Amino acid sequence: MIKGLYEGHLPVSDLDRSIRFYENLGLEFACRGEGRAFLWIEKGKSWLGLWDCEQVKIPYHVSIRHVAFQIDLADMEKAKEWLKEKGIEVVDFYDFEPARQPLVLPHYPQAHAAIYFEDPDGNLLEFIAPVELDVEKYFDMMKLDDWYTERGNPGKNQD
Template identity: 60%
Template sequence: MIKGLYEAHLPVKDLSRSIEFYEKLGLELASKNEKVVFFWIEKGKSWLGLWESEKVNTPYHPSLRHIAFQVDLNDIRQAKHWLLERGIEVREEFGITPKEPIVLLNKPHAHAAIYFHDPDGNSLELITPLQIDDAKVDVNNKSYLSEWKEKE
């Protein structure tokens, strides 16, 4: 029945500023009206709604105001540089300095990710799976992607 996530929504204070930011990420504007815009994440498959609101200052929690965009392994390796070229600073997450993508170990899964904020402080993430449903995921593995070694 369920095939994937079609849409997610975030509050923003200034729609014009947010449109500029999300276009820097390469998202295509799908629809716009006075208080809401939609960007295609993957055209016809998933999109992001941005709602202009005074409620932008809702306290952050990962269950609120967080979007993770899936990218492939080659792209995650270049993600920090790609973001910095667009004037977007990466941020620390889980107490790990963002010198490069970090490895998230949630046995039996492993992902590489890098984190940043949009202009309203919404938490954004670029993420790629490294190992899925693999009992060999080593929860003692290193924190950075360059140190990651898949288990044989």
């Protein structure tokens, strides 16, 4: 029955500024109403709702004010530079400083590569790419380059 995630929502303090920020990430403006706007993540498949509201003052927690955008693993290696070109800084995540990202998350039984950054209101955003399904053992969070080396592929992703 469920086929995927259609929408996510974030609180913002300045709707115009937030629309520009997310368009800069490549999302396509869909529509706007009183105190809210929607941008396509993947047109006709998923979108992000932005709400100009007081909840933007709620301190960040991963269970709220967080969205992860899936990208291809091949794009992960250039994502940090792509964000920098757009004036967006990679942020510290669980003491994994920006210099060590992209990182590989130990979400047993699947491994994901990820980079973390914030929107203008401090909502935590993530680029995430599946690396390996059915990982056979638990592992510690590590740099993506270390993941490749540990698996006998000292170079970057070959896809």
